[in-house]
Amino acid sequence: MGIAVEADGDAGNAMALPCAALEGTRCSIYAHRPGACRAFECRLLTSAGRGEIGVEQALALIADTRKRIDGVRRQIAALGQADDRLPLRERYADAVALAAETPADTTSRRRRRTLEATMAEITRILEAEFLSRHGANASSTWPGTPPLRE
Secondary structure, three states, X not given: XXXXXXXXXXXXXXXXXXXXXXXOOEEOOHHHOOHHHHHOOOHHHHXXXXXXXXXXXXXXXXXXXXXXXXXXXXXXXXXXXXXXXXXXXXXXXXXXXXXXXXXXOHHHHHHHHHHHHHHXXXXXXXXXXXXXXXXXXXXXXXXXXXXXXX
């Protein structure tokens, strides 16, 4: 299908992100998507389907999460990482590394701490609300993000 695959350590292979088949927020090959995509179940969608959360509440959570992600994108750009072709987690890791390499003034230290806290919160939300915890879909902390505290 022409979708890039990367080695993912002990987990085997994983699709490179962002996915080349993604157009905006939609999959352009949905009817022919890979098995990993077919097997993925969004926890929020599953919860809404079971009636555990209302559709309006789910949509509000999605909108809030997107708003937070947009904020992270702005924070990353403010730290000097402007390559928006990379997945967000890689841009985040690059921005934090770049900030660590530059002379730290009060503003840059504050920006870095704010970015780290915001990314940790987004990771927590994604893992708690969107990512499945079943089998191969089990969530894990994104590389380069601070570990979550239970």
